[in-house]
Amino acid sequence: MPFLEGYIVGLALVILVGPVLFTLLQITLQFGVKSGLAVAFGIFVSDVLCVVLCAFGAAKWLREPDNFFYFGLLGGVLLILFGLTFLLKPAKNFEQPLQISKRDYLTFFTKGFLVNFVNPFVFLVWISIIGMAAAKHGFNQILAVYMTGALLGILTTDSLKALFADRLKRILKPTFLGKFYRIVGLCLLLFGVFLIYRSYFQSQSALDIQTIYNVVLIL
16 A cells, blocks of 8 residues: 555654754753644655655756755755754753743744755655655656655654653753753754765765665764
């Protein structure tokens, strides 16, 4: 069944470790499960947009070395800015309940969307998945069902990460959460630097989508 096949693929992508994971965990641990779910939904919407763009020609656009590099540069700079924000902003008092407004939820959604969308390697992963699915099912309605399953699989895993992080928060000391906040900032900064480096390196060679999918899973 194409939907189930795609859903399993989406669940399997839980192994990916990158800036979206750290962003999701940090926001959930500091602001609660609803905030984490807002991030997860932002990631989901960006993935939907990535799939639509990939299905309608993003692969050809990303094969242009200059396009690939500048897109990676934009993503890297954004991650570095997020990382510096986490590193330099004073840690909040985790023992006091935080009042979250609708505007805050929109901010969390936007962070999830941007951290995922501006990473060109996310596009390449989706291009690879679309290519493998199209080779088996063809470029038709069945492929759309398959990709819907894959997208919902990712939404499921991201939502579960937020729920798990929220439960984990109850047994963690506030001092640890403050340190974790700094660690997330450092990780995002390093991911940003690595993304710029990797985008430059990859733009200097032919873009082999399958190779990138196999080698750069951490992004």
